[in-house]
Amino acid sequence: MVKILVVDDEEDVIRLLEFRLAKEGFEVISCADGPAALTLADQEKPDLVILDIMMPLMDGMEVLRQIRSRRATSRIPVIMLTARTASTAVDEARQLWVSDYMMKPFDPEKLVLKVKKALKIPVE
Amino acid sequence: MKDLHWELSTLYEISHLLSGNPDLPDLVDTIAKAATAFGNADASWLAVCDEANGKPEHAASHRLSPESIGDLSDNVQDWLPFSVAAAGEPAVLTDLGKNAVLQRIAARESLSAAAVVPVTYNERLTGVLAVFWGPASRRISDHIEPVCLLANQVGPAIANARLLSEARRRAEAVHAIFNITQMIGASPLMSFALNVIMDEANRLFGTDQSTIRLIDSNTRELVVRASRGFSKQTLRRIRLKVGQGGVGWVAKHGKPLILNDAASDPRFSYYPEDAERVSSLMSAPLIVQGRTIGVLSMSSIEPKCFTEEDESLLMTLAGEAAIAIENARLYEQIRKRLSEQKVLYRLAQQLASTVDVPSALQLIVNHLSTSFRAKLGSLRLLNDEGTMLQIGAVYSASDEYIKLAIENEQMSLDPGTLGGRSPAAFAIRERRICAVSNIFKDRRFAAWRENARAEGYTSLVCVPLIPTETPIGVLSLYFRDARRLQPAEYELLQTAGRTAAIALQRAMLDERLLKEEVTRRALEEVSHLKTEFVSQVSHELRTPLTAIQGYVKLILAGHTGELNSLQEEFLGTVDRNTDRLVALVNDLLDISRIEAGKMDLVFESLDLAGAIDREIEALKAQAEVKEITILVDIEEATPRVRADPHRLGQIIDNLVSNAIKYSPGRSTVKITANPVGNNVLVKVIDCGIGIEPEERGKVFQRFYRAKNDLVRSTWGTGLGLAITRYLVEMHGGKIWVESEKGQGSTFSFSIAAVPDAGS
Secondary structure, three states: OOEEEEEOOOHHHHHHHHHHHHHOOOEEEEEOOHHHHHHHHHHHOOOEEEEEOOOOOOOHHHHHHHHHHOOOOOOOOEEEEEEOOOHHHHHHHHHOOOOEEEEEOOOHHHHHHHHHHHOOOOOO | OHHHHHHHHHHHHHHHHHHOOOOHHHHHHHHHHHHHHHOOOOEEEEEEEOOOOOOEEEEEEEOOOHHHHHHHHHOHHHHOOHHHHHHOOOEEEOOHHHOHHHHHHHHHHOOOEEEEEEEEEOOEEEEEEEEEEOOOOOOHHHHHHHHHHHHHHHHHHHHHHHHHHHHHHHHHHHHHHHHHHHHHHHOOOHHHHHHHHHHHHHHHHOOOEEEEEEEOOOOOEEEEEEEEOOOHHHHHHOOEEOOOHHHHHHHHHOOOEEEOOHHHOHHHOOOOOOOOOOOEEEEEEEEEOOEEEEEEEEEEOOOOOOOHHHHHHHHHHHHHHHHHHHHHHHHHHHHHHHHHHHHHHHHHHHHHOOOOHHHHHHHHHHHHHHHOOOOEEEEEEEOOOOOEEEEEEEEEOOHHHHHHHHHOOEEEOOOOOOHHHOHHHHHHHHOOOEEEOOOOOOHHHHHHHHHHHHHOOOEEEEEEEOOOOOOOEEEEEEEOOOOOOOHHHHHHHHHHHHHHHHHHHHHHHHHHHHHHHHHHHHHHHHHHHHHHHHHHHHHHHHHHHHHHHHHHHHHHOOOOOOOOHHHHHHHHHHHHHHHHHHHHHHHHHHHHHHHOOOOOOOOEEEOHHHHHHHHHHHHHHHHHHOOOEEEEEEOOOOOOEEEOHHHHHHHHHHHHHHHHHOOOOOOEEEEEEEEEOOEEEEEEEOOOOOOOHHHHOOOOOOOOOOOOHHHHHOOOOOOHHHHHHHHHHHOOOOEEEEEEOOOEEEEEEEEEEOOOOOO
């Protein structure tokens, strides 16, 4: 089963994504901060990470850098959730090889399309 | 035998004396004594004649009363026998009663006979020797010969003594002149030079009074610059102008003058009765380059016989004095120039290190007030309209004036007011220095006399401060006494005024720039805070909006089960309004970032067709609702463009979504692109309501919304086109609109092409 790690400090957003992605038959694991995300990524080896940029403790960009710098996780596709105008952050994220990004607020349906695209799952 | 021995010893004594270079008076004295002895006589008298006028000069006598000496000396022409005076023959007078003078002598001194022997040298009469006998004397004729012998000896001796004293005096004069030249050369101070000259001259001429007077070119008065032997009161009393008195005569004619009997000469008549007695006067003009600048005078209480020799010597001294005075004047001039330069230099130097205007103002006033020894000084600045003078800085020894000046801070330049009739206003209007040497005599500023009395000044000078063309203020210096500005001072003030004006203007400009810089920084800070605030707020809004929008869309998509039609409709309303809220937040964030200069673009080489397609794809649903057809016509040769992909998308999205919004249903929105020069021109053409001509320029202003019902009823933030314009301009392009009312609008923008990009 495809395993997706959702990282966001907003419980409401995690719940929304868990619900919607479960509908698609994905297994969703989640956490609310960067350090926990790195631990989970190491332990669970998810197939995809959905990562919020603005988070306390460690921001999404740093989490992304660390995921990319570890051999076990360096190739996991990541979709960034970002504030719309953080174009420099988007630019930076691109250099660190992200599969896609989604600007908040977002339409869950569109995110599902991006997830499937990143996982190379054909959309019917 | 005894007589012969005595005669010989006396002759020896005389020749010994003569060989010892005696002074003429000593010699005459000795000879007179000897003559009595030689002639076995009772008294004798010897006079040496003045070479020039033949009058007896150095008279000496033996055994004669002072009355008789005076009688003989003063009346030589009355008693001297013709044979002696004219032929140089000795005369024996056995009856003294024949002559009135000699009769008086005979009676007074109990004498009965006399021998008068000429003293000659080189066949010229140089003196007269008279020997007197009493009634008891016998064989007078026997005694005449030795007397004649003595007289013959005496002639050359007197000549020698005279030559010697002359030589001595010449040597002394040369020494004196040498002294003067040396001392004058060593010191450039005029008073010192003049004192040296007078001391040497007094020593040389044996006089005790001397003056050096210089002509005041304004008043023509002979002002005493140095003096010896006169009391201050006398000098104060004796005020001479050119042409008055002996000294004035010399000043007028430029010639030397000797008045040996000063009191009897009308040219000398300037002395008041009670002044110190002056018996003899000798004056020489001080001439510099053919111009008489003053007079050097020597005088004496004792009667004197100044000679032509003395006169020429005095002329030499006067020449030296004139040179000394001229040198001193030149030196003073140079020194003054130097001190003026120093004034200017120090002013400029201090101003250069002054940054703020108040300090600069105070510095200028203080510096120039003290340099010119003014009692008060003020600097007033002209207001921007040029109608008022405002006090900038004040210099004064007393605080009261400063207080007063600050109270009368403003002064109008209107000619109808007191201020408008002030010297300061005059200087501003005329744009030149206004010098008032005596305000109590100057009719122009009669209105200010009261002020002058109150402040205690008599003269003032107002210097307009003109950096380039327009006066910026006026500097006024007030003097206690009447003071006439010298040309050099005038020049100095003019230069100082200009220096001060330029420095002041610079300081004012600096201050203005500083103020502007402070304002700019404050505005920047405010703008930064605003951006931060908007950014923070938009993030805070976005978080709940994410949840709202996400869940609403989830429900609307049917993931939580079947909805009834009302639920679907109402949730759709929530969804649409959430979209609007999100758009508003996004637009606000964009505009605040753009205006704060915080929006950074990341330029790439982009395929325009691809970018347009992506945006149309996103707007498809919106267009389908109104059944609007979107046509894209991109010219083959259109090159890639240099743009930030995200922002270019935003530009296209804004324009196309606007076109859809304001187009009627089932119409067409057309997008074209074609290369124009180094740019690509993109047009978005709709068949909508169009824009009124007067509104066309305003649609790109933020929060502007057309006064049109359709626009009013259509939702929009009023920021879309403003953001679009900013974004186009940040790409280096231009955006404009062409429109016909009711015929649709065409929004065009240009964007830079990537050079040499084939496809």
